Structure formats: C-alpha cells, structure tokens
Amino acid sequence: MTTLTFDTLASANRMKEKGIPAVHAEAFAMELKAASDTDVSHLATKEELNTFKSEMKSDFKALDTKIETSLRELELRMTTKLGTMLFLAVGIMAGLIKYLSH
Numbered sequence: 001m002t003t004l005t006f007d008t009l010a011s012a013n014r015m016k017e018k019g020i021p022a023v024h025a026e027a028f029a030m031e032l033k034a035a036s037d038t039d040v041s042h043l044a045t046k047e048e049l050n051t052f053k054s055e056m057k058s059d060f061k062a063l064d065t066k067i068e069t070s071l072r073e074l075e076l077r078m079t080t081k082l083g084t085m086l087f088l089a090v091g092i093m094a095g096l097i098k099y100l101s102h
Contacts, residue, residue, distance in 0.1 A: 005036070006032055006033045006036035006037075008026075008029040008030060008032070008033045009029075011025075011028075011029040011032060012025040012026045012028075012029040013025075015028060015029065
C-alpha cells in the first residue's frame, strides 16, 4: 500500500503560530493525517501516464493511417462507379440517337 506521509505535530504547530487555537489546529492536523492515510496505490504514476500517452499517440496514428487508406479506397470505388455510369449513359444516349435517326 502506497501512502503519503504527513507530520501532524509540525502542521499543528504551524497553525498555532498563525493564531489558530490549539484544539482546532490539532483537530485539523489529525483530519489531514486521516486524509493522507488514504491508499493511493491505484493512482497512476507520471511514468505510467507518459507510457499511456505514447501508446495513445501510436494508436491514433495507426487509426489515422487506416482512415486515410479507407478514404482512398472509397474514392477509387466512387470514381469507378461514376465512370461506369457515365460510360453507360453515353452508350444509351448514342444508341437512342442512332435508333431515333433512322
């Protein structure tokens, strides 16, 4: 279990020097001690956060590349379909013109 250390005596003495009544300073120092005794082992360290940040940057870069590739493939499919439709439309129009001109 990882905990924070807190010097209650020094804290209470500093508060007393600032004019806080002794009973209040000691009670407040004890409450601060209780709060600092909380288990903080579940909190991420700076190193863990930096590792996570690097992993996320890598993941986002891979995702960006995948999206760009997908968009290029989609653009190619759309261009092919448009070209096919245009080719068919021109063919149909040419056929209609030939048929109607006879």
